[in-house]
Amino acid sequence: MKQRESFFHLLKPDHLYAASMFFAVITLLLVSQVYIYLYIKKRRFRIISQINHQINEWIGMIISEKEFPVIDLTKELKLYLKKEKNREFLIDNLIKIRKNLTGSAAQSIVELYKNLQLKDDSIARFKSYAWHKKAKGIYELYMMDQEAELPDIYLYTNSKNEYIRMEAQTAIIGFWGFEGLTFLESLEEPLHEWQQLKLLEQLSTLDIVPLQNLSLWLRSGNEYVKHFALKLTDIYRQLDMHDLVADCLQSANVKIRAQAIKSLGRIADDSTAEILISHYPTETNDNKKKILQQLATIGNNNITSFLEEVLKEDDDFLKLEATRALVAVNNDVKILNKFQADKTMASIARQIQYEQA
Amino acid sequence: MTKILLIEDDSLILKTLELKIRKEGFEIFCSADGKEGLEKLHLELPDVVITDVMLPFASGLEIVSASKKIKEKDIKVIVCSSMGQEHIVEEAFNLGADDYITKPFSLNELIIRIKKQIKGR
Numbered sequence: 001m002k003q004r005e006s007f008f009h010l011l012k013p014d015h016l017y018a019a020s021m022f023f024a025v026i027t028l029l030l031v032s033q034v035y036i037y038l039y040i041k042k043r044r045f046r047i048i049s050q051i052n053h054q055i056n057e058w059i060g061m062i063i064s065e066k067e068f069p070v071i072d073l074t075k076e077l078k079l080y081l082k083k084e085k086n087r088e089f090l091i092d093n094l095i096k097i098r099k100n101l102t103g104s105a106a107q108s109i110v111e112l113y114k115n116l117q118l119k120d121d122s123i124a125r126f127k128s129y130a131w132h133k134k135a136k137g138i139y140e141l142y143m144m145d146q147e148a149e150l151p152d153i154y155l156y157t158n159s160k161n162e163y164i165r166m167e168a169q170t171a172i173i174g175f176w177g178f179e180g181l182t183f184l185e186s187l188e189e190p191l192h193e194w195q196q197l198k199l200l201e202q203l204s205t206l207d208i209v210p211l212q213n214l215s216l217w218l219r220s221g222n223e224y225v226k227h228f229a230l231k232l233t234d235i236y237r238q239l240d241m242h243d244l245v246a247d248c249l250q251s252a253n254v255k256i257r258a259q260a261i262k263s264l265g266r267i268a269d270d271s272t273a274e275i276l277i278s279h280y281p282t283e284t285n286d287n288k289k290k291i292l293q294q295l296a297t298i299g300n301n302n303i304t305s306f307l308e309e310v311l312k313e314d315d316d317f318l319k320l321e322a323t324r325a326l327v328a329v330n331n332d333v334k335i336l337n338k339f340q341a342d343k344t345m346a347s348i349a350r351q352i353q354y355e356q357a
Numbered sequence: 358m359t360k361i362l363l364i365e366d367d368s369l370i371l372k373t374l375e376l377k378i379r380k381e382g383f384e385i386f387c388s389a390d391g392k393e394g395l396e397k398l399h400l401e402l403p404d405v406v407i408t409d410v411m412l413p414f415a416s417g418l419e420i421v422s423a424s425k426k427i428k429e430k431d432i433k434v435i436v437c438s439s440m441g442q443e444h445i446v447e448e449a450f451n452l453g454a455d456d457y458i459t460k461p462f463s464l465n466e467l468i469i470r471i472k473k474q475i476k477g478r
Contacts, residue, residue: 053368060372064380064464097369103463105373 051080052089059093059112066104068111087121094118095143113144122146126153135163142171150175157183166195173199177206184217184225191224196231208236218244223253230256234263242267249279258287265294273299277306285315292321296328303329316344323348327356358384359475362403364394364420365437366412374407377464378471391415395423398432405433405474407467410445418449425453433474437462 058077062069073081080086091113098109113119122144126137138156141149156168169191172180184191217229218241230248233241245267248260264272276291283291292310295303307329310322323345327333333356339345361383365371371387378385386401388394392414398406406424410417417436424432436449436457446457455477456470 056369056372059369060376063373064377093369096367097373098461100367100370100460100462101373101464102461103465105464106461 051086055080055090056093059090059097062112063097063101063105063108065108068108071112071115081116084121087116087118090116091118091121091140091144095140098143110145119144119146123149131161131164135161135167138164138167138171142167142174147175154183158187158189160189162190162192165189166198169195170198170202173202178203178209178211181211181217182213184220184228185213187220187222187225191222191228196224196228199228200231200235211236211238214238214241215244218248223251223256226251227253227256227259230259230263234259234266237267239267239269242269242272246272246275249275254284254287257283258290261287261290261294265298268294268298273303277303280306280310285318288318289321292318292325296321296325299325299329301330304335311339311345316348319344320348320351323352324355327352358382359405360401360403361385361471362388362394362397362401362406364388364391364406364408364412364417366390366409374464374467377468381468381471383471391417391419394420398423399427402427402430403432404430404478405435405471407435407437407471409437410439410442410449418445418452421449421452421454431478433478435467435470435474 055077062071081090094109094113098106101109119141122137122140124137125133126141126149128134128137134156138153141153150172153168153171156164157172159165159168169183172183174180211232214229214232217225218233220226220229226248230245232238233245242264245260245263248256249264251257251260261276264276273295276295280288280291292307295307304326307322307326311319311326313319313322323336323339326335333353336345336349336352339349361378363371363374363378363385364387365374366389368389371389375385375387386397386403388397391412394408394412395415397403398420406420408417408420412420421434421436424434433455434449434453436446436454437460438446438457439460446454449457455474458467458470
């Protein structure tokens with residue numbers, strides 16, 4: 001009781017009043033600060049969107065002209081373009097529209113980029129030590145057709161940084177097409193699956209030219225280059241590469257062997273089925289499946305005995321692929337009738353018959 | 358005057374196309390999203406609709422379908438797609454789209470296609 005008394009003795013109404021006033025002022029200050037901050041942010045956002053809207057209108061006007069007009073910058077625009085961030089925004093917008101338009105409009109975009117001396121910004125980014133800026137600089141120069149910078153960009157096709165390397169390779173292929181693939185000869189860094197897909201997509205829009213150095217790439221010490229070269233062999237049906245592709249079956253890399261099997265199927269000659277059959281026992285189950293799939297398309301009834309041997313394997317998926325191949329090479333589903341006694345084989349045969357129906 | 362409805366969510370592309378189409382002497386209405394596009398479609402009853410396939414709030418396919426359901430007018434629809442959206446274009450044709458153009462395209466090519474649609478009405 002005495003303790004309680006002494007506590008309330010300390011808590012005088014004046015103190016309470018002072019404390020509540022203090023917290024009220026703090027709260028008021030905080031709320032007003034948040035309000036002012038949000039107001040400034042909103043105002044800035046409104047001004048920026050208004051300027052951006054004007055900029056878009058201005059760009060649109062220039063691009064939609066039949067011929068590139070004389071650029072007369074207003075005072076506001078000159079002021080706007082003084083800020084690096086604004087110039088970067090402008091470049092981003094030009095790139096965005098460049099991706100969507102071709103013909104004279106695309107030329108006007110590049111012309112505008114040059115006229116506003118935005119190339120200097122891209123060059124500055126390209127020369128930056130920060131990897132993300134360098135990669136962006138390469139991308140901007142490539143998108144704005146700055147071919148003069150290509151020799152410098154080429155040096156980065158083997159950069160240690162994945163993103164710089166990817167942008168540089170994309171730029172080189174973008175300018176030189178198939179001839180640009182020469183960077184593969186000096187590539188020591190990885191060429192990841194995603195980048196391979198990107199490059200193949202870029203190449204898919206171009207007319208094929210003879211891939212004179214394909215044999216070099218197939219023998220490359222860089223396994224990524226070898227893998228990519230195998231894909232090129234497959235997609236562009238490079239029949240004269242058959243023996244080099246067959247050599248890739250000896251690779252220690254399972255992915256390279258898998259692609260080699262697929263590529264061999266695409267460029268098959270009379271010896272291919274025999275090569276795949278002799279390689280079959282050394283392969284992983286996944287690659288064995290791939291061999292059987294290729295045999296189904298390139299084989300003939302001479303390989304029936306090999307396929308019947310595969311049916312004795314324990315793996316049901318291999319049996320299924322072998323059965324499919326057996327039907328395909330004999331071109332007759334009735335060949336499965338002799339396996340009806342075996343329960344597993346009977347069910348596989350039913351599935352194949354269902355697929356054939 | 359021939360009425361064109363342009364639906365495209367990228368403001369810069371929308372502005373560029375709008376200016377180009379207007380310069381060619383067409384009356385143009387623009388929308389930056391599918392919902393607004395559908396509203397303008399019913400309100401303005403354009404002669405030709407140019408729509409992107411990927412739009413916010415309502416897709417290009419919904420625009421195609423809605424345009425073809427309008428009985429008062431034979432509205433022609435041109436679908437703008439990007440590379441790799443062939444399956445959507447196929448679907449758009451099944452819904453009645455009259456033509457398509459793949460990005461990147463030239464402004465002149467778009468104008469030719471618009472004129473072709475107007476001629477065919």
